[in-house]
Amino acid sequence: MVTLPSTDTTRREETARALAAQVTDPEMPMLTLEDLGVLRDVSSGDRGQILVTITPTYSGCPAMGAMRDDLLHALRDHGFDDVEIRVRLHPAWSSDWISARGRAALVEHGISVPGAAARHDGPVPLTLLPVPRALTCPRCDSVEVSLVSEFGSTACKAMYRCACCLEPFEHVKEI
Amino acid sequence: MSHVHDHDADHESVYAGLTGGDDSRWAFGTDFEDPLAGIDTTLPDGVDAAALSQYCLMLGDDALIYSHRLSQWASNAPDLEEDIALANVALDLLGQARLLLVRAAAADGDLVPALPEGSPVPDEDALAFFRDEAAFRNVRFVEPENGDFAVTMARLLVFSTFRLAVMQRLVGSHDTVLSAIAAKAVKELTYHRDYAGRWFLTLAQGTGESRRRLLAALTLVWPLYDELFRTHPVEALLAEQGVGVDPAAVADDVAVLLEQVFSVSGTDRPDVPAAGPVGTGMGRDGMHSEAMGPLLAEMQVVARAHPSGRW
Numbered sequence: 418m419v420t421l422p423s424t425d426t427t428r429r430e431e432t433a434r435a436l437a438a439q440v441t442d443p444e445m446p447m448l449t450l451e452d453l454g455v456l457r458d459v460s461s462g463d464r465g466q467i468l469v470t471i472t473p474t475y476s477g478c479p480a481m482g483a484m485r486d487d488l489l490h491a492l493r494d495h496g497f498d499d500v501e502i503r504v505r506l507h508p509a510w511s512s513d514w515i516s517a518r519g520r521a522a523l524v525e526h527g528i529s530v531p532g533a534a535a536r537h538d539g540p541v542p543l544t545l546l547p548v549p550r551a552l553t554c555p556r557c558d559s560v561e562v563s564l565v566s567e568f569g570s571t572a573c574k575a576m577y578r579c580a581c582c583l584e585p586f587e588h589v590k591e592i
Numbered sequence: 593m594s595h596v597h598d599h600d601a602d603h604e605s606v607y608a609g610l611t612g613g614d615d616s617r618w619a620f621g622t623d624f625e626d627p628l629a630g631i632d633t634t635l636p637d638g639v640d641a642a643a644l645s646q647y648c649l650m651l652g653d654d655a656l657i658y659s660h661r662l663s664q665w666a667s668n669a670p671d672l673e674e675d676i677a678l679a680n681v682a683l684d685l686l687g688q689a690r691l692l693l694v695r696a697a698a699a700d701g702d703l704v705p706a707l708p709e710g711s712p713v714p715d716e717d718a719l720a721f722f723r724d725e726a727a728f729r730n731v732r733f734v735e736p737e738n739g740d741f742a743v744t745m746a747r748l749l750v751f752s753t754f755r756l757a758v759m760q761r762l763v764g765s766h767d768t769v770l771s772a773i774a775a776k777a778v779k780e781l782t783y784h785r786d787y788a789g790r791w792f793l794t795l796a797q798g799t800g801e802s803r804r805r806l807l808a809a810l811t812l813v814w815p816l817y818d819e820l821f822r823t824h825p826v827e828a829l830l831a832e833q834g835v836g837v838d839p840a841a842v843a844d845d846v847a848v849l850l851e852q853v854f855s856v857s858g859t860d861r862p863d864v865p866a867a868g869p870v871g872t873g874m875g876r877d878g879m880h881s882e883a884m885g886p887l888l889a890e891m892q893v894v895a896r897a898h899p900s901g902r903w
Contacts, residue, residue, distance in 0.1 A: 473627075477683040477686045502629065503630025547790075568673075576673065
């Protein structure tokens with residue numbers, strides 16, 4: 418016998434999905450978790466609980482706890498008392514998952530957006546020169562930018578500076 | 593979390609919002625959720641739980657101990673950018689360690705040290721902070737003091753090259769959890785290896801002083817190089833079962849990659865004798881160097897002083 422989800426269940430899921438999709442990233446609040454690509458799925462579990470599936474950006478991302486709490490709060494505040502946050506590790510998060518809307522929001526807030534992430538079929542090649550990225554300064558659009566460090570204020574960002582307006586800016590790394 | 597969330601209370605205290613009102617969680621951070629929540633941790637057919645668990649400890653302890661060492665650079669690096677870079681590398685490794693220790697505990701709960709009843713310390717923290725030295729399974733390579741920046745970069749280059757080679761192969765593991773952890777680690781370690789490789793080249797081709805220090809650094813870290821590729825019986829067993837990686841199998845890949853860096857930098861692979869065993873064993877056997885005791889003392893002291901997570 419095939420049991421189709423009742424209309425109620427579908428509607429509940431849709432409401433929960435819409436609520437979860439509005440939760441923002443704790444470190445880059447201009448992005449929703451959906452735009453960041455961290456929010457993977459919202460569905461219903463066996464006992465009627467709402468299952469929210471997220472994928473961490475980096476293994477040690479310290480924002481995961483805050484993301485979980487924010488998702489729980491957002492859903493509980495709207496009457497979803499039984500919520501379970503699940504982690505999905507495979508496939509690993511990629512900066513390619515940041516949506517077009519998310520990219521627009523990053524640019525609007527002065528953060529440079531990632532290019533396409535590298536794909537390797539064989540061994541990962543060593544790169545002894547800085548990764549060439551075609552970036553423009555998010556403030557003045559100059560292409561005269563230079564890498565300060567591949568590591569920045571959060572695990573997902575590199576630091577650049579603009580030789581034209583002299584301002585530093587952050588770049589979300591390709592991964 | 594089964595408490596009823598009081599939204600208004602959040603505005604009175606940001607901490608309440610973070611902990612959900614459960615103060616006991618504070619001592620060990622605000623993130624008590626299982627990082628493998630909802631993930632199927634069933635063992636693959638024919639895999640011995642105790643062996644898988646020991647294997648996860650080996651990979652997890654390498655990352656944990658090295659993460660702690662690298663974190664000691666925080667506020668001490670030559671400039672702010674390197675401070676942040678090394679902290680980022682340490683954080684990635686800590687994240688890998690956490691997942692691997694959780695996997696170890698899920699495979700074999702018997703190895704998790706017992707804590708007072710009601711202690712909020714999760715399994716991975718119990719493993720990190722309440723095991724004694726002989727229960728750690730990391731290679732000795734990650735234990736020594738950081739030394740100067742050149743020593744740190746030489747060691748990081750070798751370690752990240754080694755770990756990246758292992759993790760690349762581990763992506764093919766029959767254990768889906770290990771495979772997923774490895775796939776993520778590959779992406780992170782690629783950045784670590786490139787970072788260390790660039791500094792290695794910069795120091796080798798920089799000033800006379802930077803080159804002198806780099807060459808000394810290479811000689812200093814090299815005696816523990818061979819141990820990286822020594823196969824422990826647990827590694828051999830799990831490699832045979834398609835779950836783990838025999839480190840001896842990556843020795844050539846690592847040597848070739850390092851040779852690329854040496855060649856560009858105008859340096860040679862050091863010709864120094866390998867460090868002997870400690871008594872009858874090495875790091876994977878729980879036999880560690882003299883740097884390990886003080887490192888663990890520093891890393892574990894706060895957790896051990898407050899095993900119930902309250903003060």
